[in-house]
Amino acid sequence: MDTPAYERRIRWLHALMALALLAQLVFGFALNEIAPRGTPARGLVINLHKSCGLLLLGLALLRLYWRQRGPAPGWPVSMSAWQIRAAVWGHRALYACMLLMPLSAYLASNFSKHGVKFFGLLLPPWGPELPAVYSVFNGFHKGLAWVFTALILGHIAMALKHHLVDRDGLLQRIKP
Numbered sequence: 001m002d003t004p005a006y007e008r009r010i011r012w013l014h015a016l017m018a019l020a021l022l023a024q025l026v027f028g029f030a031l032n033e034i035a036p037r038g039t040p041a042r043g044l045v046i047n048l049h050k051s052c053g054l055l056l057l058g059l060a061l062l063r064l065y066w067r068q069r070g071p072a073p074g075w076p077v078s079m080s081a082w083q084i085r086a087a088v089w090g091h092r093a094l095y096a097c098m099l100l101m102p103l104s105a106y107l108a109s110n111f112s113k114h115g116v117k118f119f120g121l122l123l124p125p126w127g128p129e130l131p132a133v134y135s136v137f138n139g140f141h142k143g144l145a146w147v148f149t150a151l152i153l154g155h156i157a158m159a160l161k162h163h164l165v166d167r168d169g170l171l172q173r174i175k176p
């Protein structure tokens with residue numbers, strides 16, 4: 001390894017969020033199979049998805065807070081300028097998705113009569129019931145889910161390339 005590792009707490013949080021975000025994406029895509037619209041379980045399942053998503057927003061904010069307190073380790077010397085630029089923008093896009101996925105859906109929920117039940121605690125909607133506004137934010141949430149999935153797959157592919165082809169220790173420095 002030619003660069004220092006991330007702080008221990010950041011490596012653990014990265015692993016936790018990686019697993020939780022993948023699970024949340026799968027959960028989201030499977031919502032209609034798990035509890036089709038109009039079935040009694042629908043409300044419970046949707047609210048579980050909403051609650052987990054808001055928890056993930058909290059973790060993303062914690063990650064950003066820690067990140068701006070201590071700079072990330074530098075890039076391996078073997079990486080060219082364009083590779084570094086691509087990695088930086090890829091990471092920025094991942095952070096944007098981590099924030100915008102839950103925020104867009106949280107906004108949508110507040111323009112529907114349902115609001116959010118955060119693990120059973122009702123957070124009453126602060127907005128009026130406006131189906132058109134709900135549809136815009138909900139459509140954004142659903143569209144972004146595909147962008148986020150593609151970015152995560154690209155992120156994993158690049159991590160494997162660094163590990164197996166470049167062998168530059170990049171994966172080692174983020175592993176818990």
Ligand code: HEM
Pocket residue numbers: 021024025026027028029030031046049050051052053054056057098101102103105106109116138141142143145
């Ligand atoms: C990082 C956090 C989140 C991720 C990764 C995520 C992921 C997803 C995915 C993949 C879908 C399915 C999209 C599709 O059908 O094509 C979905 C649907 C949905 N999500 Fe999320 N979600 C997150 C947070 C939230 C939050 C915080 C809320 C609400 C407060 C929420 C509410 C919903 C609802 C209501 C649907 C169903 C939309 C519909 O079928 O009309 N999600 N989510």
